[in-house]
Amino acid sequence: MVQYTNVNLDVSFAALADVTRRGVLERLGRAEASITDLAERFNMSLTGMKKHIGVLEQAGLVITQKVGRVRTCKVGPHRLEEATAWLEKYRQLWSARFDELDRVIEDLKERDNPDGLKNRE
Amino acid sequence: MDSRTENESTPMKNRLSVERKSEREFVVTRTFDAPARIVFEAWTRPELFRQWWLPKSMGMSLRSCEMDVRVGGGYRLVFGNGMEFFGKYLEVIPHSRIVWTNDEAGDAGSVTTVTFDEKGGKTLLSVHELYPTKEAAEAAGTGALDAMDETFRQLDDFLVTLGARGERP
Numbered sequence: 315m316v317q318y319t320n321v322n323l324d325v326s327f328a329a330l331a332d333v334t335r336r337g338v339l340e341r342l343g344r345a346e347a348s349i350t351d352l353a354e355r356f357n358m359s360l361t362g363m364k365k366h367i368g369v370l371e372q373a374g375l376v377i378t379q380k381v382g383r384v385r386t387c388k389v390g391p392h393r394l395e396e397a398t399a400w401l402e403k404y405r406q407l408w409s410a411r412f413d414e415l416d417r418v419i420e421d422l423k424e425r426d427n428p429d430g431l432k433n434r435e
Numbered sequence: 436m437d438s439r440t441e442n443e444s445t446p447m448k449n450r451l452s453v454e455r456k457s458e459r460e461f462v463v464t465r466t467f468d469a470p471a472r473i474v475f476e477a478w479t480r481p482e483l484f485r486q487w488w489l490p491k492s493m494g495m496s497l498r499s500c501e502m503d504v505r506v507g508g509g510y511r512l513v514f515g516n517g518m519e520f521f522g523k524y525l526e527v528i529p530h531s532r533i534v535w536t537n538d539e540a541g542d543a544g545s546v547t548t549v550t551f552d553e554k555g556g557k558t559l560l561s562v563h564e565l566y567p568t569k570e571a572a573e574a575a576g577t578g579a580l581d582a583m584d585e586t587f588r589q590l591d592d593f594l595v596t597l598g599a600r601g602e603r604p
Contacts, residue, residue, distance in 0.1 A: 412467075414492070422476060422477060
């Protein structure tokens with residue numbers, strides 16, 4: 315059972331409300347990366363990526379370390395699992411649900427429009 | 436994270452958005468390639484609803500699904516594992532809006548509002564869940580999510596049995 319630490323949960327959720335930041339976390343979940351790498355991968359300016367990393371860092375979801383001229387980012391120690399577990403599962407559930415709903419909707423459209431004619435609505 | 440989430444970032448699909456709007460609210464939105472009346476139908480006819488509410492891809496199923504979709508009408512869903520979900524419809528506006536209560540959690544139950552917003556033959560669907568308190572929202576590991584947890588656990592066990600090893604530590 316995961317116990318949520320309420321104090322940081324708001325900050326974590328805010329940090330995770332952004333699709334790029336979620337993508338960054340997923341990426342960092344696989345391997346550490348520099349801000350430059352991440353900016354390139356997400357097709358974003360260095361400044362833009364620095365901002366995102368700043369938000370994630372504040373939420374404790376990411377830690378960064380400067381070695382020479384390169385700032386390397388990696389996933390923070392524990393908070394990621396706490397904060398993402400619920401929201402990520404929630405997202406997976408709705409994603410899977412809606413994929414099935416797409417199928418049901420396609421069937422209904424087929425029924426309404428068997429010849430593929432234009433809808434008259 | 437793991438490979439389960441990977442295909443969700445595919446840009447070709449209509450994008451799902453999940454947001455925590457406030458301490459007590461979650462909002463899920465996604466566009467569907469059909470007019471609102473069709474999407475609404477899929478939400479309000481039990482024999483259709485049960486085809487997608489518990490995604491087969493997650494190995495889940497509904498044992499039964501009763502829905503009386505009108506103001507004051509009730510619904511009751513029984514999951515394959517016996518968990519029950521029930522509540523009442525507070526608002527039903529055809530092709531536009533459905534609001535229902537989630538009473539299985541008692542006082543901590545949320546109110547779900549689904550809106551169907553048609554534009555150019557497509558429908559922007561929004562599912563809004565409002566919890567009575569921040570604590571209830573954060574403890575909302577109830578319901579389908581618990582069932583899903585269980586499914587994942589079963590899947591994990593199954594994979595272990597098969598001798599497949601994940602990459603997670």
